Amino acid sequence: xxxxxxxxxxxxxxxxxxxxxxxxxxxxxxxxxxxxxxxxxxxxxxxxxxxxxxxxxxxxxxxxxxxxxxxxxxxxxxxxxxxxxxxxxxxxxxxxxxxxxxxxxxxxxxxxxxxxxxxxxxxxxxxxxxxxxxxxxxxxxxxxxxxxxxxxxxxxxxxxxxxxxxxxxxxxxxxxxxxxxxxxxxxxxxxxxxxxxxxxxxxxxxxxxxxxxxxxxxxxxxxxxxxxxxxxxxxxxxxxxxxxxxxxxxxxxxxxxxxxxxxxxxxxxxxxxxxxxxxxxxxxxxxxxxxxxxxxxxxxxxxxxxxxxxxxxxxxxxxxxxxxxxxxxxxxxxxxxxxxxxxxxxxxxxxxxxxxxxxxxxxxxxxxxxxxxxxxxxxxxxxxxxxxxxxxxxxxxxxxxxxxxxxxxxxxxxxxxxxxxxxxxx
Amino acid sequence: xxxxxxxxxxxxxxxxxxxxxxxxxxxxxxxxxxxxxxxxxxxxxxxxxxxxxxxxxxxxxxxxxxxxxxxxxxxxxxxxxxxxxxxxxxxxxxxxxxxxxxxxxxxxxxxxxxxxxxxxxxxxxxxxxxxxxxxxxxxxxxxxxxxxxxxxxxxxxxxxxxxxxxxxxxxxxxxxxxxxxxxxxxxxxxxxxxxxxxxxxxxxxxxxxxxxxxxxxxxxxxxxxxxxxxxxxxxxxxxxxxxxxxxxxxxxxxxxxxxxxxxxxxxxxxxxxxxxxxxxxxxxxxxxxxxxxxxxxxxxxxxxxxxxxxxxxxxxxxxxxxxxxxxxxxxxxxxxxxxxxxxxxxxxxxxxxxxxxxxxxxxxxxxxxxxxxxxxxxxxxxxxxxxxxxxxxxxxxxxxxxxxxxxxxxxxxxxxxxxxxxxxxxxxxxxxxxxxxxxxxxxxxxxxxxxxxxxxxxxxxxxxxxxxxxxxxxxxxxxxxxxxxxxxxxxxxxxxxxxxxxxxxxxxxxxxxxxxxxxxxxxxxxxxxxxxxxxxxxxxxxxxxxxxxxxxxxxxxxxxxxxxxxxx
Numbered sequence: 001x002x003x004x005x006x007x008x009x010x011x012x013x014x015x016x017x018x019x020x021x022x023x024x025x026x027x028x029x030x031x032x033x034x035x036x037x038x039x040x041x042x043x044x045x046x047x048x049x050x051x052x053x054x055x056x057x058x059x060x061x062x063x064x065x066x067x068x069x070x071x072x073x074x075x076x077x078x079x080x081x082x083x084x085x086x087x088x089x090x091x092x093x094x095x096x097x098x099x100x101x102x103x104x105x106x107x108x109x110x111x112x113x114x115x116x117x118x119x120x121x122x123x124x125x126x127x128x129x130x131x132x133x134x135x136x137x138x139x140x141x142x143x144x145x146x147x148x149x150x151x152x153x154x155x156x157x158x159x160x161x162x163x164x165x166x167x168x169x170x171x172x173x174x175x176x177x178x179x180x181x182x183x184x185x186x187x188x189x190x191x192x193x194x195x196x197x198x199x200x201x202x203x204x205x206x207x208x209x210x211x212x213x214x215x216x217x218x219x220x221x222x223x224x225x226x227x228x229x230x231x232x233x234x235x236x237x238x239x240x241x242x243x244x245x246x247x248x249x250x251x252x253x254x255x256x257x258x259x260x261x262x263x264x265x266x267x268x269x270x271x272x273x274x275x276x277x278x279x280x281x282x283x284x285x286x287x288x289x290x291x292x293x294x295x296x297x298x299x300x301x302x303x304x305x306x307x308x309x310x311x312x313x314x315x316x317x318x319x320x321x322x323x324x325x326x327x328x329x330x331x332x333x334x335x336x337x338x339x340x341x342x343x344x345x346x347x348x349x350x351x352x353x354x355x356x357x358x359x360x361x362x363x364x365x366x367x368x369x370x371x372x373x374x375x376x377x378x379x380x381x382x383x384x385x386x387x388x389x390x391x392x393x394x395x396x397x398x399x400x401x402x403x404x405x406x407x408x409x410x411x412x413x414x415x416x417x418x419x420x421x422x423x424x425x426x
Numbered sequence: 427x428x429x430x431x432x433x434x435x436x437x438x439x440x441x442x443x444x445x446x447x448x449x450x451x452x453x454x455x456x457x458x459x460x461x462x463x464x465x466x467x468x469x470x471x472x473x474x475x476x477x478x479x480x481x482x483x484x485x486x487x488x489x490x491x492x493x494x495x496x497x498x499x500x501x502x503x504x505x506x507x508x509x510x511x512x513x514x515x516x517x518x519x520x521x522x523x524x525x526x527x528x529x530x531x532x533x534x535x536x537x538x539x540x541x542x543x544x545x546x547x548x549x550x551x552x553x554x555x556x557x558x559x560x561x562x563x564x565x566x567x568x569x570x571x572x573x574x575x576x577x578x579x580x581x582x583x584x585x586x587x588x589x590x591x592x593x594x595x596x597x598x599x600x601x602x603x604x605x606x607x608x609x610x611x612x613x614x615x616x617x618x619x620x621x622x623x624x625x626x627x628x629x630x631x632x633x634x635x636x637x638x639x640x641x642x643x644x645x646x647x648x649x650x651x652x653x654x655x656x657x658x659x660x661x662x663x664x665x666x667x668x669x670x671x672x673x674x675x676x677x678x679x680x681x682x683x684x685x686x687x688x689x690x691x692x693x694x695x696x697x698x699x700x701x702x703x704x705x706x707x708x709x710x711x712x713x714x715x716x717x718x719x720x721x722x723x724x725x726x727x728x729x730x731x732x733x734x735x736x737x738x739x740x741x742x743x744x745x746x747x748x749x750x751x752x753x754x755x756x757x758x759x760x761x762x763x764x765x766x767x768x769x770x771x772x773x774x775x776x777x778x779x780x781x782x783x784x785x786x787x788x789x790x791x792x793x794x795x796x797x798x799x800x801x802x803x804x805x806x807x808x809x810x811x812x813x814x815x816x817x818x819x820x821x822x823x824x825x826x827x828x829x830x831x832x833x834x835x836x837x838x839x840x841x842x843x844x845x846x847x848x849x850x851x852x853x854x855x856x857x858x859x860x861x862x863x864x865x866x867x868x869x870x871x872x873x874x875x876x877x878x879x880x881x882x883x884x885x886x887x888x889x890x891x892x893x894x895x896x897x898x899x900x901x902x903x904x905x906x907x908x909x910x911x912x913x914x915x916x917x918x919x920x921x922x923x924x925x926x927x928x929x930x931x932x933x934x935x936x937x938x939x940x941x942x943x944x945x946x947x948x949x950x951x952x953x954x955x956x957x958x959x960x961x962x963x964x965x966x967x968x969x970x971x972x973x974x975x976x977x978x979x980x981x982x983x984x985x986x987x988x989x990x991x992x993x994x
Contacts, residue, residue, distance in 0.1 A: 058944065060943070063954060064954060064955070066785075066789070066963070069789075088944070090942075090943050090944050091943070091946060091951075091954065092943060093953075093954050094682055096682050096683055097682050097943055098943075099686070100681070100682055100686070100689075101942060101943070103686050104850065104851060104854055105854060107468070107469060107471075107851075107854075108851070108854035108855055110854065115861075115942045115944065128685065128686065132686065185570075204573070205573035211668055211669075213683075268573060269573060269578070270573075272580060272667075272669060273578045273580075273667055273668060273669060274668060274669065276668065283960065283961060286767075286960075286961070287552070287553075287554035287571060287770060287961075288554055288570055288571055288769065288770040289552075289553055289554055289570075289571045289573075304960070307781075307782075307960060307962070308765065308766045308767040308768075308777075308779075308962065309960040309961075309962065311767055311769065312767070413685065420488055421488050423669065424488050424489055424669055424670060425488050425489030425492060425669060425670055426580065426669045
């Protein structure tokens with residue numbers, strides 16, 4: 001049934017329509033088959049639950065944020081209670097460390113006893129692991145809680161930066177590019193990319209972005225790239241969502257370089273030095289060196305204010321011309337010795353309880369990936385919280401701006417190489 | 427001396443071999459693990475043909491000349507600077523009580539891990555740092571932080587400052603250690619007195635009489651400092667530029683890049699890093715020759731006075747600037763660790779609070795336990811191996827050969843970034859799953875040389891007549907070792923242990939790589955946090971990094987005193 005729906009939705013050509021009808025004729029058998037396979041899935045899951053208990057799971061996840069680390073500790077407590085699983089958070093400074101590790105294991109023919117059981121991943125790291133066949137295949141769709149994301153109507157849940165996930169990773173959360181500023185120092189923050197450029201000219205040295213290939217810096221460049229190519233014809237714009245070619249690079253990138261050439265002289269340190277990550281941006285904002293800055297996890301702003309890392313007068317907003325948004329996932333390496341336990345953890349991460357907890361501003365504030373229409377009233381109750389929020393937790397423009405999708409991952413490498421060639425040596 | 431053949435003497439006899447093997451096998455194996463990919467052999471990526479494409483790619487990297495130049499210049503200049511200031515301090519305060527005071531002031535800096543020192547200096551010289559706040563707005567007129575050069579300046583001046591401040595106490599302590607040896611120090615001091623009586627001003631006397639002899643003893647430590655600084659990662663990462671960074675930092679980034687094919691380029695980079703280090707050592711040697719040649723006539727020209735007072739004043743100023751830089755950096759860090767919001771340009775935080783310490787301390791338990799466990803294991807191993815090796819030296823009646831002596835320095839002279847990645851690959855090959863053991867083993871590579879250097883002098887200096895008398899009274903070698911030598915040497919052993927612990931505490935790259943990232947220590951957490959997060963939390967971690975080794979040094983220093991007092 002689900003298969004039929006999906007094909008109908010995505011097909012335009014008459015041939016496929018005909019095929020859909022044909023399939024509809026077969027529906028009774030299909031439905032029968034589906035229910036049988038459902039009970040199969042349930043039995044399979046029971047097996048996984050049986051095999052997966054009482055083991056250790058090494059969860060490799062970026063560890064630079066205390067709030068996220070605390071949330072993972074909470075998850076560890078829960079899975080310990082439910083499945084007697086010992087979840088160890090391996091704190092990475094960069095997710096690529098885990099990618100290199102699994103690759104090193106593969107090169108040493110360690111195909112069964114890998115050190116990584118679960119990894120927090122998306123985008124280029126995922127594309128790289130998938131390309132080198134470093135991930136366990138076809139498991140995410142079989143997690144009981146995966147259905148709650150309503151993947152049929154929510155294609156983003158099965159695509160990572162445009163690349164089909166093919167069951168190699170389960171969605172965990174989603175984020176959108178959010179800007180912030182000190183409302184005591186900046187009266188009118190720039191609300192579009194063009195305004196940002198003119199604002200930096202009036203306030204030189206008070207804005208910067210992390211050096212690519214860092215994730216957040218790359219996201220800023222992608223946001224700029226999308227906006228700058230807005231007026232191009234559709235057939236050219238769409239190339240942003242396909243693998244980059246020499247031709248599409250020549251059509252799309254010049255606008256970005258022209259923009260950056262104009263922007264850089266008025267960046268912090270005149271664009272001679274770029275910070276290494278988004279947290280450094282936050283620190284410089286706290287120091288007053290930067291006045292407008294941005295992040296992918298909007299919830300870090302109120303919590304940074306609570307820890308005195310940002311001034312109390314900080315406010316957050318989304319750009320009016322669009323906000324880059326993406327989903328982040330968890331994946332299991334092909335050589336994890338605790339495959340079943342890792343699946344149990346991934347399923348718990350997708351549970352309404354865990355997702356609701358994660359969404360609370362005081363916990364992490366990362367948006368849930370669940371489709372609330374799929375939840376039962378008891379499950380929905382988890383999401384009812386009456387938190388007292390700091391003013392900065394109310395993101396300005398959140399309802400009147402659109403979300404921009406991530407580009408095809410091949411663009412990251414292209415942008416990085418050319419950026420480094422142009423601005424990497426100064 | 428004829429030695430009985432007992433279990434103890436057999437263990438003692440094999441110990442030097444074990445020690446050398448423990449140092450050589452991992453280093454050479456690690457180098458092999460980098461050499462193969464450097465020349466194109468990396469089966470996991472399907473690269474199984476030898477070739478030079480890794481090097482071609484490396485030299486096609488934009489800004490590669492700048493990276494090389496930056497690595498070369500920062501380490502050379504910082505080592506020169508540290509060496510010159512060491513000499514100036516020694517010359518100006520030789521035979522003065524100030525020497526002891528300066529040593530006491532700088533000594534603690536030695537045990538501060540590089541990452542913590544870099545964090546502290548960064549806090550000081552940043553546009554919104556302590557220094558800028560001291561002069562704002564009353565002098566500078568800055569109401570918002572200026573957009574100035576430091577840290578991360580493209581010339582590497584911040585790196586030089588950081589490295590020089592870290593190297594200086596080490597060189598000074600080495601020099602004072604040499605002077606403290608009776609057979610060298612006494613002779614040199616007497617010669618200095620003779621020079622004074624011949625009318626040489628103390629400063630000139632130092633340069634003409636003491637320095638030429640003293641330098642010989644300092645050469646190897648200086649070369650180790652030079653080699654270390656050319657390939658160190660923490661200080662350039664935290665204080666250095668990134669358009670482009672130093673070669674070592676770039677190599678580390680390539681090794682951990684998403685694009686796995688960069689591994690080949692990174693391995694080639696590691697080989698080039700070794701060449702950079704080698705060329706630095708050669709440069710130093712060249713400078714040595716040049717100075718020797720140019721100063722030969724000056725040494726013997728008989729002039730008694732060369733502006734000694736001016737040099738003395740100059741040294742006073744330099745020493746004052748240095749000590750206050752360190753004091754301000756530390757003070758700034760203590761402030762940050764207790765700060766509420768701290769708006770610019772206020773000199774003091776807007777509020778003080780203990781919240782950051784509280785939350786950090788509750789999260790610190792596991793890393794703290796790991797740090798201590800690893801440090802104690804590797805130090806214990808190092809102490810046992812060193813004592814046995816030194817004992818075997820005395821039993822066989824000859825000092826370790828020149829080659830073995832150099833091998834002990836091997837992990838200090840070969841840039842660790844060059845062999846650590848290969849070492850991890852080797853652990854993979856032997857399928858060593860015991861991450862704790864891997865880390866302890868890797869730490870041993872760095873702990874052992876320092877422990878050996880620190881203990882060797884005291885052990886060799888121990889009056890041999892004690893052992894002879896004991897042996898003639900019928901004591902077995904093991905009894906002499908346990909009941910005579912160890913109690914006599916308790917003080918240096920404790921100091922060497924504290925040094926070993928401090929070295930282990932400070933290891934970043936070895937812990938990260940050998941531990942597969944699974945093992946968090948205070949240092950790995952501090953570097954992770956330093957690159958982002960909050961100044962407040964990283965100040966707490968950096969202070970913890972300083973407190974730990976300091977605590978053990980104080981213990982090592984106090985314990986023998988308490989015991990000896992108890993005996994009296």
